[in-house]
Amino acid sequence: MYLEFNGEGILFDCGEGIQRQFKIAGIAPTKIRRICITHWHGDHVLGLPGLLLTLGACGYTGVLHLYGPSGSKEYLGNMMSGFAEKISIDVEVHEIAQGMIFENDLYMLSCAPLEHSIECFGFSFIEKDRRRIIVPFIRKLGIPDGPLLGKLQRGIDVVWEGKNITVDEATRVVHGKKVVYIGDTLFCNSAVGLSLDADLLITEATLSDTIEEKAENYKHMTAKQAAMLANHANAKKLIITHFSQRYKTMEVLEEEAQTVFANTQCAYDFLKIKI
Known part of the structure; x- marks a missing residue:
């Protein structure tokens, strides 16, 4: 998920095909100033090597800040060690814990731990009043x-x-807006707390409630649970994503979530939302 604010790009997770998506969307990757990694499962980070090497080839200037769980420096180093070409830009890796991870005059970034099979975080972007x-x-x-x-x-x-x-x-x-990005997790109080009063809540909803036990075993949420999260957090709009490949279309998940939280929409490639 890419968020742009005041000309600065913030990327939340970096899966495979990220450069293709940026090209099709017409967004210059050099706008990215911060990358927030929820956790180090491959589907959330495998786009990093190509993106970082491309930024170097594009003459990226300034410091690229990467925020992620403990071990992020080691994981990134291990990932890049498989390439003869090395990162030529200045990347500062921040291994995060609960709380504020960045603040300037315009906005704040905060994180909170989630409940997944490995250490995982959710992130909130809060525009200042x-x-x-x-x-x-x-x-x-x-x-x-x-x-x-x-x-x-x-x-x-x-x-x-x-x-x-x-x-x-x-x-x-003029009150600032709040955007929350919840990665892979079970329904948990920490996710609710991070999402309180979000103008836009983006969260995983991997499976249908009909196989809730399977979702729990893999430490994912169902669409219904994602909607419950939005309700508990008093969010204004919910976007669900991270769908299992078993679903040919997403209507069943969207409809399930809408029975609990009406203002729900399924994510799709190149969906744009202005808040």
């Missing part, structure tokens, strides 16, 4: 574009023509 200028109010006062408006947007009161202009009267708060 921001202030937007109330244009009619500002025009009425005659405040010009410039530093004063910048201060108001940063939450700082200003003085204009001897009058104190407060942030509360000159701006309004």
